[in-house]
Each structure stands twice: as C-alpha cells, then as structure tokens.
Amino acid sequence: MATIHLTLAPLLILAAVFLSTEITAQPAAPAPGPAAPTNITAILEKGGQFATFIHLLNTTRVGNQINIQVNSSSEGMTVFAPTDNAFQNLKPGTLNKLSYDDQVKLILYHVSPKFYTLDDLLSVSNPVRTQASGRDGAVYGLNFTSQGNQVNVSTGFVETRVSNALRKERPLAVYVVDMVLLPEEMFGENKVSPAAPGPKSNSPDVSDDQEKAGAPSDKSGCGEMKAGLGLALGLVFLCLKLVV
Structure with a gap:
C-alpha cells in the first residue's frame, strides 16, 4: 500500500500543476468599451410618433448640432419633442410659410443648452434660454x-404640458410635448407682416376720400351755365310779349 501511495503522489502533483496552469492561462474578460455617443435621432426613433420632428431636425441640421454639442458640453442639453399629432394640429400651411431660417429658429426653440430634470423645471428661473436666442437679436425663452x-x-x-421623458440621464434630457412650441416672437400678435402698398392716387395732392367725395366735375359746371342761359332767354321773350 505504501508503494501505491508513493506512485500516485507524483501524478497528483502533476495534475495540480496542470490545473493551476489552465486556470492561469484563461483569458481575462474584456473591459467594457466606451459608451456610444448620444444620438437624438436614435432616441426619438425608439420612442416612435416623432417622424415630423426627426425630419425637421435633419433638414435644418439641428440634429447634428445637438449630437456634436451634447457630447462635448459639460452643461448638457434638454430637448422638448413635439409628437406627430402636435404638428398635425397646426394650422394648414404653418410650416410651409416659414423660410428656411425661420424653420431653423423654430426647431432651435425646442432645445435648451443645459440639462434639466423635471424637478429642475419645477423651480427653474424663467425665462429659460433656448438655442434660438440671439439669432436675430431677440431672446427666445420658455417659461x-x-x-x-x-x-x-x-x-x-401657446402653453402645454411637459409629458413623459424619453431620456433623462445626463448629458441629454428629452421630454415629450403635445403642442409645437411656437415662439411669440415669430407667431404673436405683435408679429405683423408688411402690408402691400395701396394703389396710387391719380393726383398726388388728392386723397382717395377726396376723390370719392371731391369737388364738382367740369361737366356739372357746364350744366349749370346752360341752365342759367335758358332762364335769361326766357325772361327776355316774356318782356318782349308784354311790350307788344
């Protein structure tokens, strides 16, 4: 029995060494790679019902601007995303009447250059600056x-409710809104389009009202002269008859 134990001992030692070598040789688990950059379009596509907003983000190139800035800014950003129904509820032709620059301003008005949680928005100081501010000297703020x-x-x-969050982790917060945020600076009552010039008057010294009510024409003057001559001739004939 002692001989058997002595024979097995080297084998057991070799097995232990082999197992320890196998364990050591196993590759370590790969370290997690860097997080993928934040992409506003991917967030909206995952949420659904934002096709019109995505289209405008692409055509105005504001989407690319958000992706670049949010991944390089320490302040983060907040986006208020109108649903497709919100755009459908606009008056017909509202977007088509806007120039390209005004469409850019409208979309930038839905973006704040700072990250806000819903709790932040409950106590934030108004007005909150948007990315549209300063483009034409006006302060485009949200309250x-x-x-x-x-x-x-x-x-x-317009006024609406800030609905659920599509994303609420830094550096980007994306909240759903049920109406398109139309800035007063662009759509308010004080925003009056230039009136077309009226037709020119025939005479620079006479207004339209004066032309309508104006002085007697030459034709009316001639009529009065004819009436006066007729009356005078009638009196002459009457006198002649009396004399005869």
Missing part, C-alpha cells in the same frame, strides 16, 4: 410653471 408635480411650458403664444 415653466408647476401644478403639483405637473410641469407646464409656455411660449407666450
């Missing part, structure tokens, strides 16, 4: 009010 835990956003022209 937020709270009703309990509900947050409302107002442009001065």
